[in-house]
Amino acid sequence: MLFGANGPNSFIWWDWVDRHRDLIKDATFEHLRLTLIAVVVGFLLSGLLSVIALRYRWTYAPITWVTGTLYTIPSLALFVLLVPWTGFTTLTAEIGLVSYTLLILIRNIVAGVDGVPAPLKEAADAMGYRPVRRFFEIDLRLATPAIVAGLRIATVTTIGLVTVTGLIGLGGYGGLIVDQGVNRNFFSTPIVVGATLSVAMAVVLDVGLAGVERLLTPWARRKVAS
Amino acid sequence: MQELSLELPQGGLTALVGPSGCGKTTTLKMINRLIEPTSGRIEVEGREVHEVATHELRRGIGYVIQQTGLFPHKTIAANIATVPSLLGWSKERIKERTSELVDLVGLDPELLRRYPAELSGGQQQRVGVARALAANPPILLMDEPYSAVDPIVRARLQDELVALQHRVHKTIVLVTHDIDEAIKLADYIAILNVGGVLEQFGPPADLLRSPANEFVASFLGRERALKRMALLRVADVDLVTGPVVEVGASVDEAQKVMAEQGVDWIGLRDGDRLLGWAWSHDLDGASELRNVTTEPFRAWVRPSTALREALDLIVDSSTRVAAVFDDDDRYLGILTINQIADGMAK
Amino acid sequence: MGAIQDFANYAADSSHWWGNRGILHRSVEHMRLSVCAVVVAASVAIPAAMFFGHHKRGGLAAQSIVNIGRAIPSFALLAFLFPLSLQFGFGLGFWPTLVALVLLAIPPMFTNAYVGVRDVDPAIMEASRGMGMGEGQVLLRVETPIAMPLILTGVRIAAVQVVATATLGGLFGFNGLGSYIFEGFAQQDDGKLYTGAVGVAVLSFFTELAFSLVAPRATPWLRRDRRPDVAPLDVPPRKEVFS
Numbered sequence: 001m002l003f004g005a006n007g008p009n010s011f012i013w014w015d016w017v018d019r020h021r022d023l024i025k026d027a028t029f030e031h032l033r034l035t036l037i038a039v040v041v042g043f044l045l046s047g048l049l050s051v052i053a054l055r056y057r058w059t060y061a062p063i064t065w066v067t068g069t070l071y072t073i074p075s076l077a078l079f080v081l082l083v084p085w086t087g088f089t090t091l092t093a094e095i096g097l098v099s100y101t102l103l104i105l106i107r108n109i110v111a112g113v114d115g116v117p118a119p120l121k122e123a124a125d126a127m128g129y130r131p132v133r134r135f136f137e138i139d140l141r142l143a144t145p146a147i148v149a150g151l152r153i154a155t156v157t158t159i160g161l162v163t164v165t166g167l168i169g170l171g172g173y174g175g176l177i178v179d180q181g182v183n184r185n186f187f188s189t190p191i192v193v194g195a196t197l198s199v200a201m202a203v204v205l206d207v208g209l210a211g212v213e214r215l216l217t218p219w220a221r222r223k224v225a226s
Numbered sequence: 227m228q229e230l231s232l233e234l235p236q237g238g239l240t241a242l243v244g245p246s247g248c249g250k251t252t253t254l255k256m257i258n259r260l261i262e263p264t265s266g267r268i269e270v271e272g273r274e275v276h277e278v279a280t281h282e283l284r285r286g287i288g289y290v291i292q293q294t295g296l297f298p299h300k301t302i303a304a305n306i307a308t309v310p311s312l313l314g315w316s317k318e319r320i321k322e323r324t325s326e327l328v329d330l331v332g333l334d335p336e337l338l339r340r341y342p343a344e345l346s347g348g349q350q351q352r353v354g355v356a357r358a359l360a361a362n363p364p365i366l367l368m369d370e371p372y373s374a375v376d377p378i379v380r381a382r383l384q385d386e387l388v389a390l391q392h393r394v395h396k397t398i399v400l401v402t403h404d405i406d407e408a409i410k411l412a413d414y415i416a417i418l419n420v421g422g423v424l425e426q427f428g429p430p431a432d433l434l435r436s437p438a439n440e441f442v443a444s445f446l447g448r449e450r451a452l453k454r455m456a457l458l459r460v461a462d463v464d465l466v467t468g469p470v471v472e473v474g475a476s477v478d479e480a481q482k483v484m485a486e487q488g489v490d491w492i493g494l495r496d497g498d499r500l501l502g503w504a505w506s507h508d509l510d511g512a513s514e515l516r517n518v519t520t521e522p523f524r525a526w527v528r529p530s531t532a533l534r535e536a537l538d539l540i541v542d543s544s545t546r547v548a549a550v551f552d553d554d555d556r557y558l559g560i561l562t563i564n565q566i567a568d569g570m571a572k
Numbered sequence: 573m574g575a576i577q578d579f580a581n582y583a584a585d586s587s588h589w590w591g592n593r594g595i596l597h598r599s600v601e602h603m604r605l606s607v608c609a610v611v612v613a614a615s616v617a618i619p620a621a622m623f624f625g626h627h628k629r630g631g632l633a634a635q636s637i638v639n640i641g642r643a644i645p646s647f648a649l650l651a652f653l654f655p656l657s658l659q660f661g662f663g664l665g666f667w668p669t670l671v672a673l674v675l676l677a678i679p680p681m682f683t684n685a686y687v688g689v690r691d692v693d694p695a696i697m698e699a700s701r702g703m704g705m706g707e708g709q710v711l712l713r714v715e716t717p718i719a720m721p722l723i724l725t726g727v728r729i730a731a732v733q734v735v736a737t738a739t740l741g742g743l744f745g746f747n748g749l750g751s752y753i754f755e756g757f758a759q760q761d762d763g764k765l766y767t768g769a770v771g772v773a774v775l776s777f778f779t780e781l782a783f784s785l786v787a788p789r790a791t792p793w794l795r796r797d798r799r800p801d802v803a804p805l806d807v808p809p810r811k812e813v814f815s
Binding site (some may be wrong): 126127129130 | 258260281282283285286287289291293294295296297298299300308309312339340341343344357367477
């Protein structure tokens with residue numbers, strides 16, 4: 001069934017794949033574009049909110065409550081609810097996608113900074129670090145693993161959610177799945193291709209970010225030799 | 227904490243000791259304003275600590291803690307250079323200072339490129355001290371620095387601190403719960419009781435000889451005399467001639483000396499050189515003292531040896547005495563238990 | 573605004589609440605499917621996770637499962653299963669959606685239960701064995717209660733995800749609240765559209781709410797402590813297995 005006599009009814013009709021290379025390529029770029037915008041904007045916004053939550057502790061609970069609530073709303077529902085205000089546009093999708101990244105990123109950034117051992121922070125203060133400089137040179141740098149972990153999850157999750165935007169008419173792999181597959185009597189090839197490439201993109205970006213983490217944390221790999 | 231009044235000597239090491247809850251760490255942290263006192267004044271080198279900006283104050287005070295607090299994401303070199311770079315020193319100056327410090331604390335320069343996780347506990351503590359001294363602060367605060375290392379490493383680090391202090395003469399405030407550590411390291415000890423009550427303040431020898439009250443006495447522990455002995459040296463005590471004769475003397479004279487002193491052994495000397503000792507029965511049948519084979523004194527000390535060590539050697543020897551030699555191995559005299567006891571009583 | 577008006581109009585109309593394609597029925601169907609999926613997934617994932625966690629093996633597998641599970645877009649999975657289901661005669665609607673939801677629910681439940689059991693203080697386990705408890709008893713009487721907060725967290729995450737994803741099943745004929753959304757699109761009926769969206773959002777809330785109320789009751793011996801919402805694998809753990 002998979003690679004046997006290949007035709008329109010097979011699992012993957014390679015002929016179709018061949019003929020629609022451009023379509024697939026466009027879908028890939030579109031998917032990537034939507035993902036990156038969401039993650040970057042989400043990260044900046046989360047960064048800001050995290051700093052606020054860290055500086056004014058009492059805001060952490062409300063911030064988490066709001067972002068958590070947003071996170072609970074099913075993606076399609078959220079997109080649909082936004083449509084009357086922002087239409088079937090990239091903006092609609094991005095508002096939704098960014099909202100979903102907030103909870104995980106804020107939580108990880110805050111947990112990461114909190115996770116820096118208190119004696120370390122105290123030692124830094126005792127040596128004469130001023131609060132802002134300490135935050136950037138010590139707290140944030142040591143929170144890198146947690147922050148990158150959050151980015152990885154957010155990225156992978158976003159890639160999955162971008163496929164749902166296909167349902168509100170956007171491109172990406174979701175568009176491929178919906179336009180070419182579901183709407184054409186469940187033609188399986190584009191569905192399989194879209195799904196597989198979506199997973200592949202997630203894996204590649206996830207591994208890529210893991211690599212970035214390794215680059216940013218040279219101290220974590222070295223252990224006592226003596 | 228209750229009200230506390232203390233004056234710590236400049237250039238010396240003061241230990242703050244006491245049980246948990248006595249406020250010794252709190253007191254320490256008030257010096258560099260990690261904790262703010264609710265009332266009172268704290269002066270460092272004549273200036274009230276609140277007169278300067280906090281971060282400026284702290285850059286002039288070294289701080290060493292139990293967990294080292296080394297920044298895991300910076301190399302050893304970068305860790306040591308922390309305060310100098312905060313102060314804006316030039317790269318060359320930092321590099322020079324770092325080499326100095328590495329030498330001062332006894333670290334292998336090869337370690338500079340490494341990260342803290344790659345070092346052993348003892349090495350990390352040394353880096354902590356180097357880091358604290360980097361900007362050459364006049365004052366060094368240490369909060370139980372050696373509690374987390376094993377006893378062998380701890381003893382070595384303590385010795386290194388003593389040696390370092392001889393070289394740099396910093397004003398050090400050391401918090402510890404280990405009274406023996408305090409006795410070993412400190413020029414002055416402040417014994418604190420729960421609630422920040424100062425029970426006694428003074429040099430270790432004074433505390434050991436005359437504890438102010440029951441609390442201090444029990445805190446100092448048993449065997450206070452033995453502990454005092456760790457602080458006194460052979461040089462502080464008078465020596466005796468003991469049963470030692472010139473090798474040129476006659477066998478009869480040797481036997482007379484042995485009988486007078488009530489011992490069954492004789493020591494032989496040749497001017498400044500101590501040849502050794504022999505049992506009295508080894509003299510039987512000997513015509514000359516020169517012909518007697520002697521054994522070297524296994525228990526021997528120098529004037530700088532601590533009395534406690536000397537006592538340990540004496541008790542373990544066959545002769546029940548120790549021979550004293552100066553740094554050029556010239557024979558100075560005999561040390562007995564009586565001499566030690568007399569010296570302690572002074 | 574027009575949208576809110578449309579929604580209000582549709583939802584207020586009582587005829588829309590009854591019958592096979594009414595709000596009530598669809599809500600019930602939606603929850604029925606979700607509960608099914610969670611139960612099935614839990615009965616597969618949790619025992620397996622506890623087994624592996626108890627024996628402290630399969631850490632790499634646990635991390636891979638959660639990574640892959642997160643990477644697979646739920647929508648794509650559904651889209652993929654439906655034609656398969658058709659081909660094998662399981663029809664549209666319930667079964668393929670159920671399978672997709674179960675597959676999606678397994679990773680968070682597995683990971684959390686695994687970490688929860690694995691990270692039980694070994695001193696406690698040793699004490700239990702020392703008292704003469706057999707392995708099975710240790711697992712049941714000691715590890716399970718201690719791991720319960722994390723296990724429930726995993727179930728909660730999975731449940732919310734399931735309720736959300738069941739919405740998408742509407743595209744493929746599953747008669748849950750998602751159908752309102754897709755019918756609303758097709759028929760250009762905004763009222764239906766928003767009814768579906770709001771309905772699903774409300775169901776999600778309630779699911780989350782239900783868990784946050786139940787979970788503390790299941791573990792009365794804990795202080796009212798802020799617990800992390802997601803499995804510790806999300807925040808880099810200190811254990812070597814995962815670095």
